[in-house]
Amino acid sequence: xxxxxxxxxxxxxxxxLVPAVNSIxxxxxxxxxxxxxxxxVLSTKVHAFDSCRPEHVQVLVKADAGQIxxxxxxxxxxxxxxxxxxxxxVDHRFVANYVYQAISKYNSVADRQLELVCEGIVNPDFVDIxxxxxxxxxxxxxxxxxxxxxxxxxxxxxxxxxxxxPTELSSLFYIVAAVEAALVDLGVEPRCNEGIFYVDSTDFPxxxxxxxxxxxxxxVSSL
Amino acid sequence: xxxxxxRLVWHNGKQNLFRVIEMSAMAVVNNRPFxxxxxxxxxxxxxxxxxxxxxxxxxxxxxxxxxIVDPLKTTIIAPAKPAVxxxxxxxxxxVTRSPYSYD
Numbered sequence: 001x002x003x004x005x006x007x008x009x010x011x012x013x014x015x016x017l018v019p020a021v022n023s024i025x026x027x028x029x030x031x032x033x034x035x036x037x038x039x040x041v042l043s044t045k046v047h048a049f050d051s052c053r054p055e056h057v058q059v060l061v062k063a064d065a066g067q068i069x070x071x072x073x074x075x076x077x078x079x080x081x082x083x084x085x086x087x088x089x090v091d092h093r094f095v096a097n098y099v100y101q102a103i104s105k106y107n108s109v110a111d112r113q114l115e116l117v118c119e120g121i122v123n124p125d126f127v128d129i130x131x132x133x134x135x136x137x138x139x140x141x142x143x144x145x146x147x148x149x150x151x152x153x154x155x156x157x158x159x160x161x162x163x164x165x166p167t168e169l170s171s172l173f174y175i176v177a178a179v180e181a182a183l184v185d186l187g188v189e190p191r192c193n194e195g196i197f198y199v200d201s202t203d204f205p206x207x208x209x210x211x212x213x214x215x216x217x218x219x220v221s222s223l
Numbered sequence: 224x225x226x227x228x229x230r231l232v233w234h235n236g237k238q239n240l241f242r243v244i245e246m247s248a249m250a251v252v253n254n255r256p257f258x259x260x261x262x263x264x265x266x267x268x269x270x271x272x273x274x275x276x277x278x279x280x281x282x283x284x285x286x287x288x289x290x291i292v293d294p295l296k297t298t299i300i301a302p303a304k305p306a307v308x309x310x311x312x313x314x315x316x317x318v319t320r321s322p323y324s325y326d
Contacts, residue, residue: 008310020317027320035319037309052251055302087301149295156301173309173317180308192304 001101005181009105009174014116017170024169028076032198033059039190040083040176044076048199054156056195057082069161070220078219079172081160083179088155088188090131092145095158095182096138100124102178106171122171126163128217130154140216147213156191158183163219237272244272254298 024042027034033043041047046063050056066078103124110120127138132155135145145151158179164171180190243259250257261269309317 008308011310016314017317019314023318023320032320037306037312037317039306040309051254051297051299052256054300055304084302084306087299152295152297152299155299177309180306180310184308190306190308191302192306193302194304 001105002098002181002185004185005098005101005178006105008177008181009102012173012177014110014113014118014170017173018116020173021169024172025166031061031076033057033196035193035196036081036172036176037180038192039085039180040081041193041196042079042081042172044079047080047082054084055191055193056197057193058197058199061198061200065161066219070217072219077163079162079164081162081172081176081179083158083160083176083183084156084191084193085158085183086156086189086191088186089133090158090183090186090188092129092131092134092136092158093142094186095131095179096129096142098178098182098185099127099129099160099175100138102174103127103171106168106174110168110170116170117167118170119165119167121165122168123163125218127175128161128215128219130159135159135213135215137216137218144215145213150211150213153211161217161219237268240269240272254296256298256300 024034027042028044031045033041033045033047036042041057041059043059044065046060046065046068048058048060050058064075064078065080066072067075069080070078072078103122107120107122110116110118112120125137125139129135129138129142130145130150132151134142134151135154136142160175160179162175183190240261243261247257247259261273263269
């Protein structure tokens with residue numbers, strides 16, 4: 001495993017994460033968003049940001065991420081993470097490798113412990129990524145997400161969408177830590193989110209076409 | 224947004240700030256960065272004016288609608304403040320439910 005990632009993840013003991021995980025559960029139940037660390041925004045909704053104030057993320061409360069991104073029938077199933085950084089062409093394959101290794105480590109740690117409800121059953125096949133370079137399923141060929149408009153809008157953040165069993169919310173911290181570690185190792189500075197706002201309705205004057213591309217995601221099919 | 228903005232109290236002391244805010248709104252519409260710095264005594268309504276005009280938010284941080292634009296016609300910038308990596312944060316800062324930060 002990558003040394004910088006391994007040493008960082010060793011500091012995130014699952015017991016230490018319990019209060020934070022409980023907060024996330026409350027946030028999901030309320031249909032809200034939350035900041036993880038300083039750079040990441042998490043919700044089950046679609047996010048938007050004002051191009052002039054990218055540090056303020058808008059959570060579109062009536063736009064479920066799973067339904068909008070993957071046309072899934074049920075809402076609230078897909079976790080949506082945006083991890084912000086300085087504008088850069090971030091190699092999605094590099095980040096995907098870090099995320100994959102972090103999930104492997106999480107599954108191993110969670111499987112060994114006996115005190116908590118988590119079982120270490122996060123499936124990396126159900127994790128998608130998108131950066132300004134490209135995207136796709138982290139276990140796939142990562143040749144998707146090449147559309148210019150999609151890449152442009154991801155110049156300042158790494159997008160991660162994933163399906164998690166409800167008992168495995170602790171893994172979100174491993175994933176954020178992995179993305180941040182990858183960014184730092186690439187020489188890209190993570191940047192701070194400074195506000196989350198809730199928006200009731202959305203006007204899509206150009207449609208969602210600029211934000212979509214062909215994908216090999218397994219999140220499209222029913223789980 | 225226009226509705227809330229028109230309901231603000233206009234008086235001579237705020238005239239310059241109103242003018243600057245309208246200039247910044249025009250700059251945003253034209254995808255031009257426009258930096259503004261306002262200094263005055265507390266509680267005269269500087270921040271309220273900016274809240275209302277910035278994106279239609281009310282004072283609770285909620286807004287009715289947002290507009291999704293074409294990224295190819297928009298300048299993408301990054302948040303300005305560097306983030307402390309999650310692994311270096313104390314436990315109580317791992318999750319922040321309302322990281323609001325107004326002007």
